[in-house]
Amino acid sequence: xxxxxxxxxxxxxxxxxxxxxxxxxxxxxxxxxxxxxxxxxxxxxxxxxxxxxxxxxxxxxxxxxxxxxxxxxxxxxxxxxxxxxxxxxxxxxxxxxxxxxxxxxxxxxxxxx
Amino acid sequence: xxxxxxxxxxxxxxxxxxxxxxxxxxxxxxxxxxxxxxxxxxxxxxxxxxxxxxxxxxxxxxxxxxxxxxxxxxxxxxxxxxxxxxxxxxxxxxxxxxxxxxxxxxxxxxxxxxxxxx
Numbered sequence: 001x002x003x004x005x006x007x008x009x010x011x012x013x014x015x016x017x018x019x020x021x022x023x024x025x026x027x028x029x030x031x032x033x034x035x036x037x038x039x040x041x042x043x044x045x046x047x048x049x050x051x052x053x054x055x056x057x058x059x060x061x062x063x064x065x066x067x068x069x070x071x072x073x074x075x076x077x078x079x080x081x082x083x084x085x086x087x088x089x090x091x092x093x094x095x096x097x098x099x100x101x102x103x104x105x106x107x108x109x110x111x112x113x
Numbered sequence: 114x115x116x117x118x119x120x121x122x123x124x125x126x127x128x129x130x131x132x133x134x135x136x137x138x139x140x141x142x143x144x145x146x147x148x149x150x151x152x153x154x155x156x157x158x159x160x161x162x163x164x165x166x167x168x169x170x171x172x173x174x175x176x177x178x179x180x181x182x183x184x185x186x187x188x189x190x191x192x193x194x195x196x197x198x199x200x201x202x203x204x205x206x207x208x209x210x211x212x213x214x215x216x217x218x219x220x221x222x223x224x225x226x227x228x229x230x231x
Contacts, residue, residue, distance in 0.1 A: 033219060042119075042204060042223040050217075058218060088156060094219070099146050099165050102206075102219055104158035 002027045006091050006105035013085075013112050021076045021108045023091035029103075030096040032074035036060060037088045037107075046089075049074055050096055078110065085112045115140050117205050119222035126195050127230050133180070134190040134225045136205035145209045147188040149179065152202040152224075161203075164188055192227075200229045 004025040013019045025032065031050050035043040045058030049068040063082025068074055074093075078085045088109050092102040116139040126132040138147065149161040164172045164179045172179045180189040192199055205222040 031217075035221070040226075043206075043221040045218055045220060048218050056218070059220075090156075090158065092158070092219070096217075099163070101148055101160040101163055103160070107156045109156075 004091060004093055004103055004105040006089075006108050008108060009106065011108055011110045013110070015112055016080045018080060019078050019085075019110065021078065021089055021091075021110070023074045023076065023105060024072055025074075025093040025103075026072060027093055027103060028071070029093035030071070031094045031102075032068070033092040033094075033102060034058075034064070034066065034074070034076045035090045035092065037090060039088075043090060046076065085110060115142075115207065115209055115218075115220055117207050117220055117222035119205055119225050121225045122223075123226040123228070125228050125230060128197060129194055131191060131193045132195050132199075132227065134192075134203050134205075134227065136188045136190065136222060138186050138188060138205070138207050140186075140207065140209055142209040145207055147179070147181070148206040148208070148219075149177070149188075149190045150204045150206060150221075151199075152204060154201070158204075162190065195229050197229050197231060200227060202226050 007022045033048040034046040044060050046064050047066040049055035065077045090107045091105045094102040118137045145166045147164045151159040162174045162177045164181045176193045178191045202224045204224045208217050208219045
């Protein structure tokens with residue numbers, strides 16, 4: 001079945017450690033996105049990529065980094081520079097055109113202690 | 114700048130009634146798409162409906178319809194005959210631009226928490 005896989009579903013890390021969240025899609029989509037969601041809040045865009053080896057900062061990119069070496073994969077690294085990393089992280093993908101929806105993974109809930 | 118505004122943090126509706134969730138947007142682009150998503154307590158994002166800026170008719174998908182008023186820059190979601198399972202967060206979203214040459218991003222509003230009363 002085609003879809004987007006985020007792993008792990010729950011992740012715990014100690015403060016000061018970098019952590020990488022995985023996002024893989026087999027939908028043959030060119031565009032991929034990372035969002036952060038805090039409790040009771042909306043989705044805020046961290047990074048997005050329209051094509052392999054290219055990505056752009058979203059509204060809250062500070063403290064995060066990404067790579068897009070393969071079309072299928074768009075991992076997100078939460079660095080120690082991110083002041084409040086505990087949140088729910090959602091990855092999405094879509095075709096590059098403007099008239100199709102984004103498909104989402106199940107999300108990763110990151111807790112930093 | 115691209116922006117989505119949802120002014121209703123929470124709503125309570127009686128089962129079987131219709132409900133309208135408000136969404137206004139701001140963009141300088143002539144070409145854009147508007148989306149609505151549902152997020153149950155499980156956290157998954159469920160796509161509901163899409164409206165393109167050049168579509169003349171309002172989009173409909175089953176019990177969902179999108180009341181698109183381009184001049185007012187509003188894209189309200191209407192749910193007819195609400196059900197208990199409709200209780201969830203609802204997000205309005207927008208993407209500017211078309212085609213592979215556009216580095217278009219998808220942005221979301223702050224959401225509306227809809228609660229259906231039996």
